[in-house]
Amino acid sequence: MFLPGIRRRSVLAGLTAAAALPAPSRARAQGKTIVSHGIAIHGEPGYPPDAKHLDYANPDALKGGSIRLAAGGTFDSLNPFILQGTAARGVAGIYEPLLETVYDEVSTEYGQLVETIETPPDRAWVIFTLRANARWHDGKPVTSDDVVFSFNILKEKGQPLYAVYWHDVVAAEALDQRRVKFSFRGGDNHELPVIIGQLTVLPKHWWASRAFDQASLEIPLGSGPYRVESLEAGRFIVMRRVEDYWGKDLWLSRGRYNFDTIRYDYYRDEQVAFEAFKAGDVDYREEFTSRLWATSYDFPAVKSGAVQKVELKHESTLPMQGIGFNLRRAMFTDRRFREAFVHLVDFEWFNKALSWNLFTRIDSYFFNSELAAKGLPSKDELALLEPLRSQLPPELFTKEFKLPVTDGSGNNREGMRRAIALLKEVGWEVRSGKMTNVKNGQQLSFELLLGAPRLERFALPFKEWCGRVGIDVRLRTVDPVQYQKRMDEFDYDATIVIFSQSLSPGNEQREYWGSAAAKTKGSQNLIGIADPAIDKLIEAVIAAPDRPSLVTRSRALDRALLWNYFIVPQYYSTTFWIAYWNKFGRPEKTAKYQPRGIETWWLDPEKEKTLGQTPPERKT
Template sequence: MTMFARILAAPLVVAAPLLVAAIAAGPAQADEKPRHGMSMYGELKYPPDFKHFEYANPAAPKGGTVRLAAIGTYDTLNPFTLKGVPAAGAGLLFQTLTANSGDEAFSEYGIVAESFIVPEDRSWVAFNLRPEAKFNDGTPITPDDLIFTLETLKTKGAPFYRTYYADVAKGEVTGPRQVRFTFRAADNPELPLIVGQMPILPRAYWANREFDRTTLEAPLGSGPYVVESVDAGRSITYKRIENHWSDQVPALKGQYNFARIRYDYYRDSTVALEAFKGGEYDFRQENVAKDWATGYDAPAVTEGLIKREEIANEQPTGMQGFVFNIRRPIFADRRVRDAIAHAFDFEWTNKTLFYGAYARTRSYFSNSELASSGLPGPAELAILEPFRGQVPDEVFTKEYVPPSTDGSGNLRDNLRVAFDQLKAAGWVIKDRRLVHEKTGEAMSFEILLSQPTWERIALPFAKNLERLGIQARVRTVDSAQYQKRMETFDYDVTVEVFGQSLSPGNEQRDMWSSAAAKVEGSRNTIGVADPVVDKLIELVINAPDRQALVDRTRALDRVLLWGHYAIPNWHSRTWRIAYWDRFARPPVTAKYSLGFLATWWIDPAKESALRARRPNRSN
């Protein structure tokens, strides 16, 4: 399932005349019935005649301005290429064929597509386009636009798209409003849903423009918002289109209710938090445990003008960790990576810096049934057995557990294990420095950060490494420089987040495959290039049913964990949010999506009350 933001989503209403035409129009067989939705495995929650998602309020009023914060800067409004730093919210300009349901593991319903046809073997998919679907200049969305989008993203888009759509062989027009995408093989059941996630680009608009250049000209899209104003690198404002064609699509009913959305840019999260408490913007999702515990001691919170909540969710948390660039020779040996991991004291960090707010991450698919645990069971062993001798023996014999401590700050036992690992890998202490016994090279590397907030975590880690004779320099750079260095794999150690969904698939190639390791801008920043991992990725992609997907993903998880590519950090099972008390939201929150921009709205009564109590608050 996709890792890029799903900005717009919706199911489809099926018009009988269109369906008859669709069946007759192209190469679809008579027994391949048009569908109102697709699910990776299992049944759909919402029937063909559903009116709206249950976590959206179709009567929600539309209007008002919401102000949000972004960190760093931006220099392009095109979010689909590697060049430049895209503006926050740029995805609001674009519409997709289908939308994910926020309360199903992996189900999609149509937005631009009114219906779709998928054969039993999922070797192709045909989309019937909604006749009212238009770009925001009034021109209709056509099958030609979809084919142009696929070709453009595969040839000029960011590496993610090239990998994600690699198995889509071709697109062809098969009717006045029908387009069919054929796949390279019938062993990739996720592909019909992946194609449905494709943002749609207008062929005519891009005919005389260079797609792979940065631009501050707002590109033409078909989403419910257009760019109203741009203050390059400092702010951007989006304006909702009144009576947008998608407003009556069932899965968009009651969604995207703010008349304007403005992002203001701040230097770092510390400055942004102070601005929030001062009323400079409206909503904040807090990711720093210390700030959540101590940073909201402000009059507006005490007076009830700012509300704080923790909302439980069932969203997979993936892996966040200190990751190694294993292209660097000093990190090529997994014993070295394991040794360095023993110098990170999570328990002390969690107690001292995070007020005990977090759980330790132990899987690349944490907080989901896809996470491995214990020893591999029979189904996992059947998958892994052909690779015995090609993967670490621990994959078969031990449960992966990251190094731990008693939280006192005493790392003596862990450092003793680390020294043993380093010695086995050929590293020895000379003149209080760790050097390689053959080359004399000292172990020295940089921990690259993009936010000063991380320094309080990385500096104690570096101090522990110093006790091993390792010189670790902590360096924080601005967001643009950080992004460029990550795209070109110009780092030693950094903090990375590998988000996951409940239905992993084709995106795993971009994260872990040998091919992606060679492509600058891919998500394989670590540089994993292991034939076994490549084979396991394909097994995940080709899983024939849900249980096979779970077993294969767990097997992949074990191999990644025992590769010691990352030093696992932590995760939370709740969304921590703070907001000025001017909003309302449906009583039901989606299991897998907070949905602030999609399903919340400004409550006129709360807005008036807030203005009366805080008339000088910025708006």
């Protein structure tokens, strides 16, 4: 159910997928329909209608102060919904979705702009009734016409992923000023009401005189807890809390959105951003580089306690991250060719020598969850896979998928032998130290495109491993704007890809791996997978009627993706690494699927005073 950019707003940190707590039903039946305050893909919502606040938020959190964050690259637009331009960080926080996702339940949402959710037992449609007091920042009410407008404009002029994600939503109809109905294709997709609940609602009256599909720095109108206060393109953007925000007393809001201002300063260089954090110009930092986490957080402020260094365990799925091949390039279409590169990777050496053994190898597209394929296919999985046997890798049925393991010495002879043998099967052999095409005599060479210098940490060893068998990998690192443009155009041989998953996968799988998305520029099918068997497995996942069948079908899809070797898997940490200047309060309880949750933090005046970090307001 999770698709980045659609799922929800967050003015602070990127939030991962949510996940499920069984609970007694608190919905009420009206005839043949069910009316509720919340909805889950499978099961019932865990919070009651009279909930006071989220369990992982402190309703007594102080309001006020500011937090300064770092952003990478640049921005030239305040429209995060289109391909054109690069949107500023945090700007989506001025808007609200129909339903709000929570982070201590599996794929469960509650009414944000919406007061009630009405569905029939087969979920062939959903009716949302908007809250009577929901208001835009100009004081006008949020109406069902705004909802219908938002759905239509995003499908027609938004990023291509919207049309794919909402493929099975066939109609949006305003029944009256506050009630809107969405009708769905078929009757076997339980997640559709949840998916459409993620719809970001835009003000129809504001956009009526503006071109939606053009990048602009005009400050847009929203309804959310923050508005854009000031900005300078490519340098900074400041969000200010809306004092008279219509939803400030909602149970979902209590203890959240506590900072008066949130400022993002842009840094084109990651090392400069780190130095800004050390100097106190940035308040909070999430670290992604093991070398820095292991060796660079020893500056005086850490030793004195002025900067807190925290490792947060979590139970969320982790992204599949690795080197993805562009199957639109002919050389990458053979599975054996792609598998060869998996054998060249010496992860054990890399983790020991360059990463302080802080990482775990990713071996699933649903890593760190019950959805990951383990062992051989189960009986229920085989019922799905057997009809597709002729279209799937034969090893899928007879072997457990396991990535090669080396002795960590740095001398991966067995991996190189296996890679050379696989490449020979598809027409390549080593001649004079170069991996050569036996038909045309050309050396095997391709470009590995990177969007950030920190990615070179793995890319450089990868280039060396390939070079040992005569493969020329050309590394090219470009700025984020150029990188995104090339991604949207599918203009690359190979790149490092990241695919985030939720604990309830569904429609977004079409966008990641579906044949239709492979042909749509700007889609998330970066690899270019167009495989009928995988398409069928995707549809099986989407149509899962309950949690056990979803787990079974996700594992079957996982096997098909793994055994096709579309990606050379990298690594991930099952712990979030964060550091922050010690002037904040945090809730005692964190969300188990998203423990970072700094939208629930607040400025603690006593800590700030002790810290001695009370600089004057920075000019904006």
